[in-house]
Amino acid sequence: MSELTQLTLSEVRAKLADKSLSAREVTEAALARIEATEPKVQALLSVQAEEARTLAAALDAAGPDASKPLWGVPLVIKDVLATKDVPTTCASKILEGFKPVYDATSVAKLKEAGAILLGKANMDEFAMGSTTENSAYFATKNPWDLSRVPGGSSGGSGACVAAGQCYGALGTDTGGSIRLPASFCGIVGIKPTYGRVSRFGMIAYGSSLDQIGPMTRTVEDTARLLQIIAGHDERDSTSVNTPVPDYVAALSQRGDLKGLTIGLPEEYWSKGLSPEVEETCTAAIRAAEGLGAKTVPVRLKLSEYAIATYYIIAVAEASSNLARFDGVRYGHRDKTAESLIEMYVKSRTQGFGEEVQRRIILGTYVLSSGYYDAYYRKAAQVRRLIRQDFETALSQCDLIAGPVCPTTAFRVGEMSADPLQMYLMDIFTISTNLAGLPGMSLPVGLGRKTGMPVGLQLTGRAFDEATMLQVAGLLEKNVSATGMPTL
Amino acid sequence: MKISPEEVAKVAKLARLDLSPEKIEQYAGQLDDILAYMDKLSELDTASVDPMYTPVDHTTVLREDEVRKDFTRAEILRNAPETDGSFFIVPRIV
Numbered sequence: 069m070s071e072l073t074q075l076t077l078s079e080v081r082a083k084l085a086d087k088s089l090s091a092r093e094v095t096e097a098a099l100a101r102i103e104a105t106e107p108k109v110q111a112l113l114s115v116q117a118e119e120a121r122t123l124a125a126a127l128d129a130a131g132p133d134a135s136k137p138l139w140g141v142p143l144v145i146k147d148v149l150a151t152k153d154v155p156t157t158c159a160s161k162i163l164e165g166f167k168p169v170y171d172a173t174s175v176a177k178l179k180e181a182g183a184i185l186l187g188k189a190n191m192d193e194f195a196m197g198s199t200t201e202n203s204a205y206f207a208t209k210n211p212w213d214l215s216r217v218p219g220g221s222s223g224g225s226g227a228c229v230a231a232g233q234c235y236g237a238l239g240t241d242t243g244g245s246i247r248l249p250a251s252f253c254g255i256v257g258i259k260p261t262y263g264r265v266s267r268f269g270m271i272a273y274g275s276s277l278d279q280i281g282p283m284t285r286t287v288e289d290t291a292r293l294l295q296i297i298a299g300h301d302e303r304d305s306t307s308v309n310t311p312v313p314d315y316v317a318a319l320s321q322r323g324d325l326k327g328l329t330i331g332l333p334e335e336y337w338s339k340g341l342s343p344e345v346e347e348t349c350t351a352a353i354r355a356a357e358g359l360g361a362k363t364v365p366v367r368l369k370l371s372e373y374a375i376a377t378y379y380i381i382a383v384a385e386a387s388s389n390l391a392r393f394d395g396v397r398y399g400h401r402d403k404t405a406e407s408l409i410e411m412y413v414k415s416r417t418q419g420f421g422e423e424v425q426r427r428i429i430l431g432t433y434v435l436s437s438g439y440y441d442a443y444y445r446k447a448a449q450v451r452r453l454i455r456q457d458f459e460t461a462l463s464q465c466d467l468i469a470g471p472v473c474p475t476t477a478f479r480v481g482e483m484s485a486d487p488l489q490m491y492l493m494d495i496f497t498i499s500t501n502l503a504g505l506p507g508m509s510l511p512v513g514l515g516r517k518t519g520m521p522v523g524l525q526l527t528g529r530a531f532d533e534a535t536m537l538q539v540a541g542l543l544e545k546n547v548s549a550t551g552m553p554t555l
Numbered sequence: 556m557k558i559s560p561e562e563v564a565k566v567a568k569l570a571r572l573d574l575s576p577e578k579i580e581q582y583a584g585q586l587d588d589i590l591a592y593m594d595k596l597s598e599l600d601t602a603s604v605d606p607m608y609t610p611v612d613h614t615t616v617l618r619e620d621e622v623r624k625d626f627t628r629a630e631i632l633r634n635a636p637e638t639d640g641s642f643f644i645v646p647r648i649v
Contacts, residue, residue: 167633167634276608308611308613373596373599376593376596379589394571399636401637403636407647407648410646411645413571416570417572420572425582426582426586429563429570429574432569433558433562433590436566446596447593447596448608449601450601452605453599487585488585488588504610
């Protein structure tokens with residue numbers, strides 16, 4: 069791998085700004101890395117090499133622009149986000165060949181900041197999955213061990229950043245889909261507070277749970293990307309109109325963790341963790357204490373209800389959101405159908421994969437007459453209790469910490485047979501989406517047994533991404549380094 | 556709550572999906588396990604709890620009622636499987 073692709077986003081950004089590197093050099097290095105590693109990793113559904121080259125040349129001709137914080141930086145976008153005139157498939161056959169006529173707000177903001185978009189990342193179909201094995205096109209491999217999964221649903225984004233194909237990527241997170249692949253691929257990922265980043269242009273899965281967030285190799289890189297995409301958007305009525313702090317400046321405002329209290333939920337640190345995950349995460353907590361942090365036990369007593377709550381709400385919302393895919397205005401249409409209803413049925417049955425169909429059926433069931441109160445309304449009530457659970461815990465500490473997943477990345481095919489077992493992998497990440505709070509995954513070392521990356525999850529108070537970033541930024545320098553995989 | 560293959564078939568019709576008999580059986584079995592797991596929620600007393608459908612407090616967001624043209628007709632029709640240049644063309648309803 070060239071030295072260029074081993075640089076962090078922040079390093080390459082600075083070298084582009086002071087002209088020690090040209091946009092063309094950096095873009096060519098990334099494209100070469102993509103070409104060299106894609107046969108093995110398969111992180112990307114499409115690559116826009118010519119567009120990237122053309123833009124890099126134009127940027128170099130005009131010269132660095134200090135008003136564009138990501139000038140010349142190559143990034144990748146998860147294929148669930150609308151990119152104008154560029155294929156956007158959600159890793160589904162139902163959107164094969166679909167090219168949106170507009171950019172998602174987060175994508176437009178990155179472009180406006182001067183970034184070069186290299187390609188669209190693979191994912192579980194319509195973001196439904198935890199391993200990227202549910203992509204209708206192909207499965208992405210973990211760059212650390214190609215026989216293992218990269219996590220999901222933002223597995224393509226995670227793998228491409230870990231493999232050095234780009235300097236950062238956008239992922240999305242509905243139940244852990246940024247944090248889990250970040251953990252499995254040994255990179256940083258953040259799911260912002262619900263409402264922090266506009267969802268306009270994100271093809272919806274669970275509208276009350278979805279958020280877009282950065283995935284990068286360092287905490288500073290993540291802070292820089294979050295800075296660009298955060299903010300109110302009048303085109304997303306769930307986006308919140310509160311000021312965006314200076315996340316990058318926040319990183320240098322704390323030199324240690326004195327005065328900070330970290331809550332350790334009993335439910336996240338009990339039996340069920342693989343020994344290597346427990347060992348590596350515990351070492352990170354010791355490092356935090358070494359930096360002056362106080363740790364206190366907290367309770368999240370409703371943790372055991374989170375998965376049931378999530379899967380009712382998420383599939384219900386998904387069944388509604390995916391009703392728009394009917395072959396009428398875009399996407400796959402069965403041309404043999406003789407009536408409109410037959411066209412809907414055939415187009416959807418042919419276009420949607422198995423996991424998507426399963427969740428649509430489940431969601432339609434829980435919303436149907438006779439079951440709505442028992443399932444959907446009940447789950448929404450439990451959701452409020454879960455949020456209250458977090459608010460109580462976060463009144464006793466500044467941040468909550470625990471492993472992202474009980475294990476490191478498992479082998480391809482190991483989980484795909486049993487949907488329920490797959491759902492249980494989300495056990496530590498899912499509550500954060502229900503509560504609408506920010507969550508972050510930080511790589512804290514390689515597991516002793518599998519040699520695979522281990523992620524520590526931080527959960528913070530609403531709109532307090534700055535504290536999470538500060539803590540993660542300090543921990544990053546004080547835990548065993550993860551590095552990059554050799555491919 | 557046990558979900559029967561008949562119920563799966565009925566729900567599939569609502570969701571505009573065509574499932575083979577094997578798929579219906581398979582989904583009924585899997586959904587059964589999943590729904591049984593979800594029955595856990597009945598352990599919790601939620602009688603006086605307001606449902607939370609979204610994490611954000613504001614729900615009604617208004618804007619000025621002014622017409623804006625964000626896209627041309629051609630752009631909107633660009634991804635259409637079948638169009639006459641003015642409309643989306645679909646099979647007759649009956």
